[in-house]
Amino acid sequence: MLDALTIAVSATALLLAAWCGFAAFRDQSTKDWHFIGMAIVSLLVLVQLVVGVVKLSRGEKPHDGTVIFVAYLLGAVCAIPAAGFMSLTERTRWGSAIVAAGGIILAVLEVRLYDIWGGISA
Template sequence: MFLPLSLAIFVAAVVVLVWACIFVARDRAVILRQLWAAAVVEGLLIIQTVSAAVVLIVTHRDIIVWEYWGYVITTLLILPVAALWAFAERTKWSSVVLAVAAFTVVFLQWRLLQLWGA
């Protein structure tokens, strides 16, 4: 994994998290721009996944493969599921769902960096 890309994902996910938390505090539903921001994070996650797969195929990393890919797959799935849920739920709870999903991405990025560096 490339540290600059991981940091970009981390920062973008924190932006989505803070934005969603502001909407929770204001008792507002998710808006389309927030979902587009989550889509940008998802795009960065896809780039990270492809690059990590290439590095793992080309070189040998001493990591627990099933654990690493479990985190990667979870990270890839959490935002699209949250976006679908937020799109269907038009109350403040859609903002809560997006905030929880963004927090999960932030946490899993931190955990992936730990696994990659171990």
């Protein structure tokens, strides 16, 4: 896929995780600013989804299979919104910890997406 986009999504996801992890450390719940950060990360992931679908429609194939690639793309799109929704139900420091975990999970999903597309050769 696009290496720069994958790096951007991973970096912003890790920044969000650090930011919300610091909020959890300070015993704070998620605030409006955290949700703006989640929206930015989610927007980048949606751009990645569109790029992935366009590349698949042009006939490009991922190294490890199309079905698993699409499954990981959909999982990446759902990671931050799911964490954000769960943080709304838990309005304590643990809500911030949930979003921090979601950011780490998204970064790991990005590494796996890069690997599935054929970016890492063994």
